[in-house]
Amino acid sequence: MRPSTMSAYNRLPHVPDCTCSVCWSRREMAKPVRSRSTPCALCRPAYARPTRTLQMGRVAGIWKPLLSEWKVEPAFICEKHTPPARPPKYWSVIYDSGKPTPFVPIYEPFELVG
Template sequence: MRPSTMSAYNRLPHGPDCDCSVCWSGREVANPAPSPSTRCAQCRPASARPIRTLQMGRVGGTWKPLLSEWTVEPAYICEKHTPPDRPAKWWSVAYQDSTSAPSELFPF
């Protein structure tokens, strides 16, 4: 096709039920599915906040807390988002020591 014909072809409207890769990817981007690693409403990050000021001091002409007592709220991760205790089974093939190979392959 000539360049002018190709550009005219590319500008043609696609039908509502078009299944080409451009239309399909446009539909997929429009309604993304949540990732398994996306935290839910039950999960919360760790937080720390001061509960009592113990010592104040002047810094740059203004009074600021220099020493405070803090409360720490640990993170909570729900059962669904808790990582497994061990790596996946396939990960063990990434490391093989020389004792796992047959001895006839390495005669020395």
């Protein structure tokens, strides 16, 4: 094919139900994906808020709380969004024969006594 014919071929529109890799990738990228970091309705961040003011004072001519009691609400992360306790296991031990025995090369021949 000549270059002009090839570029004209590449610009042809695809049919609506095309199954080529370009159209498939375009459809997959258009799908909304919820990432693991997106919080769900069960997850909530930690927050702290003052519940009672114990002492007030004037700071630069404005009354402000100097000492307060605070209520701290810990964060909650659902099981789906909780990170694993350890990294994933990529390999496993098939047979554990105990402590490894170091290899010591013998340079001199010997005879068994006994």
